[in-house]
Amino acid sequence: MSRKFFKSITCLVLVMSLASLHFPHTVRAEMIGVQRLMDAQQRAEKLDKARTFLQRQDVREQMIILGVNPDEAQQRVEALSDRELTLVAQHIDNLPAGAGAGAILVVVGIVFIVLLILELVGVTNVFSGF
Amino acid sequence: MWLGACVSGPKILPSLMPQRGMVSEYELRETPFFPQEKFQCGPASMATLLKASGVEVSSGELTGKIFLPGRKGSLQVELLAVARRYGRLPYVIDPDPGAMLEELLAGRPVLVLQNLAFSFWPAWHYAVVVGFDPAADVLILRSGKEPRKKISTRKFLAAWKKADSWGLVLLKPGELPARSDHDRYVEALAEIPASGFLALQVAGYETVVKRWPDSAAGFLGLGNAWFAAGKPEKAIAVYRQFLLAHPNQLVVRNNLAEVLGHTGNYAEALAEIDKTLELAGEKDPFYPVYSRTREEIRRRMNQSQP
Numbered sequence: 001m002s003r004k005f006f007k008s009i010t011c012l013v014l015v016m017s018l019a020s021l022h023f024p025h026t027v028r029a030e031m032i033g034v035q036r037l038m039d040a041q042q043r044a045e046k047l048d049k050a051r052t053f054l055q056r057q058d059v060r061e062q063m064i065i066l067g068v069n070p071d072e073a074q075q076r077v078e079a080l081s082d083r084e085l086t087l088v089a090q091h092i093d094n095l096p097a098g099a100g101a102g103a104i105l106v107v108v109g110i111v112f113i114v115l116l117i118l119e120l121v122g123v124t125n126v127f128s129g130f
Numbered sequence: 131m132w133l134g135a136c137v138s139g140p141k142i143l144p145s146l147m148p149q150r151g152m153v154s155e156y157e158l159r160e161t162p163f164f165p166q167e168k169f170q171c172g173p174a175s176m177a178t179l180l181k182a183s184g185v186e187v188s189s190g191e192l193t194g195k196i197f198l199p200g201r202k203g204s205l206q207v208e209l210l211a212v213a214r215r216y217g218r219l220p221y222v223i224d225p226d227p228g229a230m231l232e233e234l235l236a237g238r239p240v241l242v243l244q245n246l247a248f249s250f251w252p253a254w255h256y257a258v259v260v261g262f263d264p265a266a267d268v269l270i271l272r273s274g275k276e277p278r279k280k281i282s283t284r285k286f287l288a289a290w291k292k293a294d295s296w297g298l299v300l301l302k303p304g305e306l307p308a309r310s311d312h313d314r315y316v317e318a319l320a321e322i323p324a325s326g327f328l329a330l331q332v333a334g335y336e337t338v339v340k341r342w343p344d345s346a347a348g349f350l351g352l353g354n355a356w357f358a359a360g361k362p363e364k365a366i367a368v369y370r371q372f373l374l375a376h377p378n379q380l381v382v383r384n385n386l387a388e389v390l391g392h393t394g395n396y397a398e399a400l401a402e403i404d405k406t407l408e409l410a411g412e413k414d415p416f417y418p419v420y421s422r423t424r425e426e427i428r429r430r431m432n433q434s435q436p
Contacts, residue, residue: 030423031388032381032416034320034351038313040381040415041347 043082046089050077053092053113062110068118076121084120091116141267142283146227148235157261157270158182161239163277164189171274172196175241175256176209178272182239183300185216206243206296209256214327218300219334221307221318225295227287230259232308238299239272245292254293303333306341316347324358331355346372346379353385362393380406384420391427394434399427 051074053059060070080088095109096102144153162181166174166189173192180187195215196208213220223229223240230240240259247253257273269286273279290297301307306315319334332355338348349372357365369386372379383406390399403424410417 030419030426031354031357031385032350032419033324033354034316034347037347037350037381038317038320 039082043085046082046085047078049089049092050080050085050117054117058106059110059114062107063114066111066114068114073114073117073121077117080117080120088113088117088120139284141264142287143262143264143267143269146231146283147264148228148232153264155261155263155265156234158234158237158239159260161258161260161272163272165275165277167193171256172209175258175272176212178258179239179241179298179300180213180216180218183218183302185218187216209241209298210321213300214322214330217327217330218302219305219318219322219330221299221301221315223297223299223307224309224311224314225297227283227290227295229309230297231262233297233299234259234261236308238301238308241298242271242290243293243296244286244289246289249292252292255289259297303330304337306337310341312338312342312345316345316351319351320347324354328355328359332359344376346376346382350382350385353382353389357385357389357392362389365389366393378409380410380414380420381416383409384416384423387427388423391423391430394430396427396431396434400424400431403427 054063054070054074054077063070063073077085077088091109091113095113096105160182162178164174164177164181170189170193173196174189176196177187177189177192180192192212195212210220223233230242233240242257242259244255244257245252246255255273257271257279259269259271261270262268263270263280266280267283268280269283271279271281271286273281299307315334316338319331319338322331322334332352335348335352335355338345339352342348349368353365353368353372356362356368366386366389369382369389372382373386376382383402387399387403387406390396390402403420406420407417407424410420414420
């Protein structure tokens with residue numbers, strides 16, 4: 001590279017350094033606070049819960065019946081916001097663990113959650129290509 | 131036949147007691163009493179809690195700090211803020227009577243919010259619960275102008291429930307509530323403004339890391355607080371201690387890099403942040419933050435060179 005280029009770069013750097021000297025030394029620190037960590041950890045837990053739910057055999061069966069691509073749904077759940085994930089996680093927690101006559105409630109519950117997820121992630125893409 | 135008021139339902143309080151068979155009256159008698167002036171149940175109640183917690187304060191002194199004359203009452207947020215200013219950690223207890231009773235048994239009076247009227251037309255009132263009598267099925271409150279107001283459990287719970295069962299205790303620096311829940315305690319600490327009330331933060335987070343030695347949030351909070359207190363060397367030591375056992379805790383590593391940059395240890399700072407970025411990968415939600423940290427370290431490094 002030419003000397004002229006270096007000279008112009010040097011000038012530019014010098015000017016920037018001088019400019020920054022005029023500003024108070026509170027450079028924007030990227031210290032991550034505890035609340036952000038807690039939010040991230042809680043989000044990770046809920047995401048895990050949703051993913052585990054979508055991997056269940058009975059859930060996958062229902063998705064196929066509905067014409068949903070289970071793998072697509074699995075991928076897209078990550079795009080849900082914290083609030084949406086909280087909602088989904090709550091419903092998963094409240095799902096009855098029925099057998100026999102109670103099984104129908106479980107199916108209804110599963111379908112509800114699957115439809116909820118579909119609505120939150122945007123249905124059309126999940127239905128296509130299956 | 132008219133059944134008199136002595137015929138009532140089964141006693142509620144004995145079934146709520148944390149331990150079976152607790153029947154004797156219990157009261158935190160040394161809890162002070164500040165009779166409230168008009169509309170000032172908030173400051174009076176908070177003064178009660180502060181004094182019981184060993185802080186010297188008068189109700190009048192608090193009034194200016196809490197009472198918002200335009201609103202004729204105190205906001206819950208204001209109550210929390212003023213507690214911190216006096217070096218105490220305000221902790222909202224679990225919204226259930228068991229939590230309240232456990233706090234009383236731990237020696238802490240509980241500041242409660244009640245709705246003494248209707249859901250659609252509330253009459254908010256702050257009071258301090260100081261004791262209970264299971265045999266008589268009553269709770270004992272310092273309320274309004276009454277130093278020992280006895281109220282039936284049923285009535286109290288109804289009014290308390292209409293206020294979402296909001297209750298508050300004050301914890302001394304480093305003290306844990308009766309029900310020690312890691313996440314709730316850390317969140318109470320995290321509500322303290324990052325650069326404020328540092329003694330309170332440090333004491334609180336030290337308790338967290340002692341009780342829960344694998345708490346990333348605890349070590350992060352402690353390190354951050356030391357840094358905010360102008361003790362970067364201590365912050366570095368805290369972060370490093372945690373990373374020894376948990377090398378993949380990237381948020382802690384990021385902050386370590388940041389503080390190393392602040393103290394002029396640029397080579398080490400860059401090494402830490404580069405490792406962070408490598409372990410994180412571009413899909414990590416904090417990746418942009420880590421990138422910015424790296425940029426800042428480089429910027430500092432360049433500025434420092436003659």
